[in-house]
Amino acid sequence: MQVEITIVSGRALKNVNWQHGTLKPYAVLWIDSGPKCTSKVDTVHDEDPIWDEKISITLPPTSRPDTAVLYMDIVHANPLPGTKPLVGSAQLPLRDVLNEARSGKVPRSLKLKRPSGRPHGKLEIKIGVNDHSMNYGQVGPQGQPAYYGYGGPPPTQHQYPYGAPAASPAGYPSAYGYGAPRPPVPVHGSPRASTAQTSNRGMDANTKLAVGVATKLFGETFKSVFN
Numbered sequence: 001m002q003v004e005i006t007i008v009s010g011r012a013l014k015n016v017n018w019q020h021g022t023l024k025p026y027a028v029l030w031i032d033s034g035p036k037c038t039s040k041v042d043t044v045h046d047e048d049p050i051w052d053e054k055i056s057i058t059l060p061p062t063s064r065p066d067t068a069v070l071y072m073d074i075v076h077a078n079p080l081p082g083t084k085p086l087v088g089s090a091q092l093p094l095r096d097v098l099n100e101a102r103s104g105k106v107p108r109s110l111k112l113k114r115p116s117g118r119p120h121g122k123l124e125i126k127i128g129v130n131d132h133s134m135n136y137g138q139v140g141p142q143g144q145p146a147y148y149g150y151g152g153p154p155p156t157q158h159q160y161p162y163g164a165p166a167a168s169p170a171g172y173p174s175a176y177g178y179g180a181p182r183p184p185v186p187v188h189g190s191p192r193a194s195t196a197q198t199s200n201r202g203m204d205a206n207t208k209l210a211v212g213v214a215t216k217l218f219g220e221t222f223k224s225v226f227n
Helices: 195-226
Strands: 002-011 025-031 050-058 069-076 086-093 106-113 119-130
Touching: 002 025, 002 069, 025 050, 069 119, 086 119
Parallel strands: none
Antiparallel strands: 002 050, 002 119, 025 069, 069 086, 086 106, 106 119
16 A cells, blocks of 8 residues: 655744754655655745645555554754754554545645654645555555654765765876875985996996096007107
8 A cells, every 4th residue: 555645834833943043844655664755845934834746655464454654753954063963753544544645635734743742843745545455565656765763865976975086286296186195205324325326326337437447548659659
């Protein structure tokens, strides 16, 4: 059985992010012990969010329509340290809407409760049921999985995890990577030159010696001829 929920909007929600800015809420939905699904984040409407998003949830294999309960949490996305992200919670037994929901979407206005149990805000939804197959063991498509602990909604494919490596600074070799040590610079006490360099210096000295000897011999020969 498929339960189709349209998360329409919220009204007068508690801004749990009041110390840092506006509320950026999203909805988390699940039935009994089934997987949790999330809606998109409303980053515009603050304490009166508008989602108007449909989420389809399959009734878990261990649940029955007459005893199953739909649970809903409203959560602030990407909370800063010290911010408790849970805005409010609501629940709806499916038996309360089952007969009406089989013939079309049923609107419901649900009171949200803070973690303390105090009412604060409302959640507007529409709910429908598709039970033509009545296959309670069927696993249907779920929404995006909710983060455990409500640390924020799942990242999109364009987002990167916190701490991803930064690009190398301009002009710095990418092979070393950002923050890697630069190549060593020779200092006093560095190792002696290589054998090839030493042999080159030796060849230069021998060449100079040979040229000197040849010049001396040539001079002596020149004197003996003209004397």
